[in-house]
Amino acid sequence: MSVHDIVDLRSDTLTLPTPEMREAMARAEVGDDVWEEDPTVKRLEAMAAERLGKAAGLFVASGTMGNLVSVVSHTRAGQEVVLDLDSHIFNYEVAGSAVIGHVQMHPVKTARGFLTPDQVREALRPSNIHLPPTGLVCVENTHNRHGGTCCTPEEIAAVAEIAHGAGVPVHLDGARLFNAAVALRREAREFARPADSVTFCVSKGLAAPVGSVVCGSVEFIARARRTRKMVGGGMRQAGVIAAAGIVALERMVDRLAEDHANARRLAEGLAKLPGLAVDLATVQTNIVIVRVERPGGPAASAAATGELVAGCAARKVKVHAMGPAAIRCVTHKDVDAEDIRRTLEAFAELTRRW
Ligand code: TLP
Numbered sequence: 001m002s003v004h005d006i007v008d009l010r011s012d013t014l015t016l017p018t019p020e021m022r023e024a025m026a027r028a029e030v031g032d033d034v035w036e037e038d039p040t041v042k043r044l045e046a047m048a049a050e051r052l053g054k055a056a057g058l059f060v061a062s063g064t065m066g067n068l069v070s071v072v073s074h075t076r077a078g079q080e081v082v083l084d085l086d087s088h089i090f091n092y093e094v095a096g097s098a099v100i101g102h103v104q105m106h107p108v109k110t111a112r113g114f115l116t117p118d119q120v121r122e123a124l125r126p127s128n129i130h131l132p133p134t135g136l137v138c139v140e141n142t143h144n145r146h147g148g149t150c151c152t153p154e155e156i157a158a159v160a161e162i163a164h165g166a167g168v169p170v171h172l173d174g175a176r177l178f179n180a181a182v183a184l185r186r187e188a189r190e191f192a193r194p195a196d197s198v199t200f201c202v203s204k205g206l207a208a209p210v211g212s213v214v215c216g217s218v219e220f221i222a223r224a225r226r227t228r229k230m231v232g233g234g235m236r237q238a239g240v241i242a243a244a245g246i247v248a249l250e251r252m253v254d255r256l257a258e259d260h261a262n263a264r265r266l267a268e269g270l271a272k273l274p275g276l277a278v279d280l281a282t283v284q285t286n287i288v289i290v291r292v293e294r295p296g297g298p299a300a301s302a303a304a305t306g307e308l309v310a311g312c313a314a315r316k317v318k319v320h321a322m323g324p325a326a327i328r329c330v331t332h333k334d335v336d337a338e339d340i341r342r343t344l345e346a347f348a349e350l351t352r353r354w
Contacts, residue, residue: 002338009343010320012176012259012286012332015207020251021244028243032236033059034229040239044246048213051249052198053189056221058214058228059242063088063175065233066199066212068096070171071136072231073223074197077102079135082123082163085109086145088173089138100231104132112282113143114151120162137163140173141191142180145322147279148263148287148330150180153190160194169196175212176204179285182256196220205256205286206248207333210241255333259286262331262340269344270329275304275354276347288329289322294354301325308350315346 008014017025031037045057060066067089071081081097083090085107089097097103108119115123115137125131139156143149160170172195174180174188181188192198197216202208214224228234235241267283270276270290277291294304302324309321322328329343 002336002342004334004336004339005316007317007335007339007342009329009331009335010318012205012330013203015205015332015334017209017244018207018247018251021208021247024243024247025240028239030237030239033238034234034236038237038239038242040246041242044242044249045213047246047249048200049215051188052192052200052215054192054198054215055218056216058221058224059238059245060199060212060214060228061210061233061235062203063173063199063201063212064093064096065228065231066201066214067093067171067173068100068231069224069227069233070197070199070214071097071103071138072101073220073227074169074171075101075103075135078104078132080104080106080125080132081136081138082106082108082115082120082134083138084113084115084140084143086113086143087138087140088144088175089140091145103135106134112149112151113140113146114149114155115139115159117158117162120159124162124166124168134166134168136171137168138171138173139195140175142176142183142285142287144175144287147282147289148176148179148285149282150183150284152184153186153193156191157194171195172198174198174200176201176285178253179205179256179260182253183260183285197224202245202248205259205332206252208241208244208248211245213245252333256286259331259333259335260284262335262337263288263329265337266329266331266340266343269340270347273347273351275351286331288331290327290329292325292327298325308347311350312343312346315342315349317343317346
């Protein structure tokens with residue numbers, strides 16, 4: 001029997017805080033963090049920086065805020081940011097970097113969500129009076145829209161070498177960096193080493209209710225702290241939420257392997273059903289993207305996608321439509337093996353007569 005009434009696979013952001021997190025939150029020692037006097041926030045920042053091998057950390061409200069603060073702190077108005085076409089920063093951050101930072105995005109189409117060194121070399125602008133100077137290169141790991149794919153520390157290093165050779169810094173959107181670390185059995189700091197700044201989220205698979213941490217050099221984090229204040233992210237007794245982030249880092253990283261195993265089981269089951277396609281090579285972590293390929297062309301597939309999402313919801317399984325003919329399922333600590341079985345059963349029932 002599943003312990004969950006509803007199986008919610010829409011995102012790992014839906015994870016609920018653990019009892020230990022609630023306890024830590026209730027007991028957290030706090031102060032005013034804008035005055036840099038919250039000991040719990042400082043502890044989370046120091047712990048995060050240490051895990052990522054950086055000199056300093058900055059607690060921010062969300063992954064979006066971490067990326068915004070990083071982009072704005074690295075660049076000046078009129079510069080260009082080179083990044084993958086499917087990246088979260090380009091697609092899902094409400095053009096914040098353009099609105100607040102006055103930078104232009106230079107998106108590049110990639111195969112697995114990761115820029116190659118050659119693509120970076122090609123995208124960097126030469127010095128020419130007509131051109132916007134390149135101010136930053138961004139990398140995303142794991143990659144959300146490509147289905148939780150991971151790149152290796154060596155791949156990030158190869159890209160950073162080109163960027164740094166041109167005097168351009170690198171930001172890593174590591175919202176799910178610990179998923180990549182667990183999947184590839186590498187240390188988080190290995191991925192962080194080539195990057196000048198890294199954002200990771202405690203609010204996704206690590207199950208804290210709120211927050212992300214930006215890590216980088218002392219000088220960069222001082223700038224980022226000012227930018228965070230500018231965007232309204234200076235929080236006061238934020239130790240109440242940072243306390244859960246500490247538990248997330250201490251206790252929730254290793255268990256991500258369970259989420260990956262559940263995602264794999266789900267992906268393999270879905271791939272066998274009629275009219276559904278899953279590229280199993282992309283299922284490296286906790287995200288499964290299912291393409292709906294119903295005979296009758298794109299319109300039939302789009303209609304079938306809506307029917308599947310609604311049909312799953314009617315069976316108490318929540319999944320997320322991603323684009324016109326794809327569904328995203330994300331595993332996390334509030335989804336167990338029995339929930340995966342229920343999900344496969346729902347999809348099997350709905351596709352039986354396809
Ligand atoms: N992604 C969310 C949605 O915004 C799509 C999700 O449910 O997956 N970088 C990456 C790679 C992300 O996937 C996300 C969140 C963020 C940044 C932003 O983090 P938040 O939601 O904390 O602002």
